[in-house]
Amino acid sequence: MSAEASDLSLVQLAQRGDTAAFDALVLRYQHKVVNLVMRYVRDPSEAEDIAQEAFIKAYRALPRFRGDSAFYTWIYRIAINTAKNHLAARGRSPIDYDLDGPDGEGNPELQARMKDTATPEALALTDEIRSIVNAAIDQLPDDLRRAIVLRELEGKSYEEIAAEMNCPVGTVRSRIFRAREAIDTRLREVCEGGLGRGEVIG
DSSP states (O other): OOHHHHHHHHHHHHHTTOHHHHHHHHHHHHHHHHHHHTTTOSOHHHHHHHHHHHHHHHHHHGGGOOSSSOHHHHHHHHHHHHHHHHHHHTTOOOSOSSOOOTTOOOOHHHHHHHHOOOSHHHHHHHHHHHHHHHHHHHTSOHHHHHHHIIIIISOOOHHHHHHHHTSOHHHHHHHHHHHHHHHHHHHHHHHHHOGGGGTSOO
16 A cells, blocks of 8 residues: 555544544654754754644644645645744744745735734733633643643653653653644634634734
């Protein structure tokens, strides 16, 4: 079986709810995706976080994947756009401007809005989002909560977390992925319901 056919089989399993199949895809391509993102940012830790975010976006979009392109081509585009959005949100420019494919899916309007983070409305929104994230973390299972806290709040590397939690690095990545997905799901639920009771207009 070719790699592309193998990927498609795993995608189809994941689309039916087999999370282990998607974990296999993450393990298969995370190194390539991190290397790709490293062409935008030079910090390996930052690149790993962006790659994780790209896989979360891919997981959410998985029901729409129809196999018109190879899975890696698809995740490649998602990773590029995630890296661009990450940098735009921080008012930074990509290191390499020549990586964008013809199918870029960035949202310039959203990126422009995200740059304006100093207004009272934006700061209030940030505080509300922080509260939602903290509540979502509190509701995580112990192993996921500990992994995400060690990573996001204490700034530890995947290797340090693996040593502290006495588990393989791959397990740490999986736990952090699942924690971020749970937090992201909670944020989307609240955003769809209207942050700030509709008082803050994005």
